[in-house]
Amino acid sequence: MPATCALCDDLRYRTRAGARWAEAVVCSCQDACKECGGTGRQRFDRPDGRVEFGTCSCRHLAARVQHFNRAHLPATYHSKRVERFDLADATAAEARKAVLEFQARGKLGDRGLMLIGPPGVGKTHLLCGLLRFLVLERGMTARYVDSFQLLEELRQHFELGKGASKLREEVASVPVLGLDELGKTRATGWQIEVLDQIVSRRYDGGLTTFVVTNYRIRPGEGGDPEPQLGGRRRAEVVAPKAAEESLQDRVGQRIFSRLVAMCRPMEIVAPDRRLKDG
Numbered sequence: 001m002p003a004t005c006a007l008c009d010d011l012r013y014r015t016r017a018g019a020r021w022a023e024a025v026v027c028s029c030q031d032a033c034k035e036c037g038g039t040g041r042q043r044f045d046r047p048d049g050r051v052e053f054g055t056c057s058c059r060h061l062a063a064r065v066q067h068f069n070r071a072h073l074p075a076t077y078h079s080k081r082v083e084r085f086d087l088a089d090a091t092a093a094e095a096r097k098a099v100l101e102f103q104a105r106g107k108l109g110d111r112g113l114m115l116i117g118p119p120g121v122g123k124t125h126l127l128c129g130l131l132r133f134l135v136l137e138r139g140m141t142a143r144y145v146d147s148f149q150l151l152e153e154l155r156q157h158f159e160l161g162k163g164a165s166k167l168r169e170e171v172a173s174v175p176v177l178g179l180d181e182l183g184k185t186r187a188t189g190w191q192i193e194v195l196d197q198i199v200s201r202r203y204d205g206g207l208t209t210f211v212v213t214n215y216r217i218r219p220g221e222g223g224d225p226e227p228q229l230g231g232r233r234r235a236e237v238v239a240p241k242a243a244e245e246s247l248q249d250r251v252g253q254r255i256f257s258r259l260v261a262m263c264r265p266m267e268i269v270a271p272d273r274r275l276k277d278g
């Protein structure tokens, strides 16, 4: 059946590239809400004959749109959808399946995913598509952050001698965090400290976290062939080639160990789409 509203495909919202981040707006097809006539209050007739009044779904939609605008997804990824991720390869298919599964049934506090892979295989696409869905369709509060930008903003914050950082607090406490580009800079000194605090708080609080990285996981240190990943399958561990740096090398063992407990690692091995499409 064709969509009634060609503007939003009947999603009731539209997204667009804002000046800095992805933005959403409530679609104009929702201007005159048929449910509440614009009052925001809706009558519910219960099966037992009781009548109750509550907030109309159009107001929930407005709140979700606001949350999306605060999630700070990169502008050019505003329209990415997990459903539109093509299956270039078996590992891409597996990753998409896991992301779709979370989209449909994931709950706050559930273990997230760590998408590992070389440039251009669609990791940020999947992450942004997932966050878009969780916020706009499932009403969750989520935040996207690029770890490189995060550390850069925190550095500027320190240098200006400001007190506690709002960004750091937000990233440590948001119910769903999408942390992109982890390991892009090799964390040292204060960067390790800050990342450690953020990750430890999320770990202790049982907050759902998704991580994207170009760096693979090095199995157990000190000649231990079986990585200490709390009973997870060996297949989840993607070993870097001898000369490659691992995620552990980039972020340190403490952060790494917590992240793997919080996010199920999945590797995508596929051709770089930027080279193919460009």
Ligand SMILES: Nc1ncnc2c1ncn2[C@@H]1O[C@H](COP(=O)(O)OP(=O)(O)OP(=O)(O)O)[C@@H](O)[C@H]1O
Residues within 6 Å of the ligand: 080, 084, 085, 086, 087, 088, 092, 117, 118, 119, 120, 121, 122, 123, 124, 125, 126, 213, 214, 273, 274
């Ligand atoms: N399987 C896919 N189906 C549809 N589009 C894809 C797929 N893989 C990648 N793309 C598209 O290719 C472009 C590059 O993908 P993306 O930015 O997600 O890569 P990435 O894995 O995050 O790379 P990097 O590690 O360099 O950040 C995006 O426009 C994305 O939508």
Ligand SMILES: [Mg+2]
Residues within 6 Å of the ligand: 123, 124, 125, 180
């Ligand atoms: Mg990316």
Ligand SMILES: [Zn+2]
Residues within 6 Å of the ligand: 005, 006, 007, 008, 009, 010, 011, 012, 013, 027, 028, 029, 030
């Ligand atoms: Zn519409």
Ligand SMILES: [Zn+2]
Residues within 6 Å of the ligand: 033, 034, 035, 036, 037, 038, 039, 040, 041, 056, 057, 058, 059
């Ligand atoms: Zn309404």
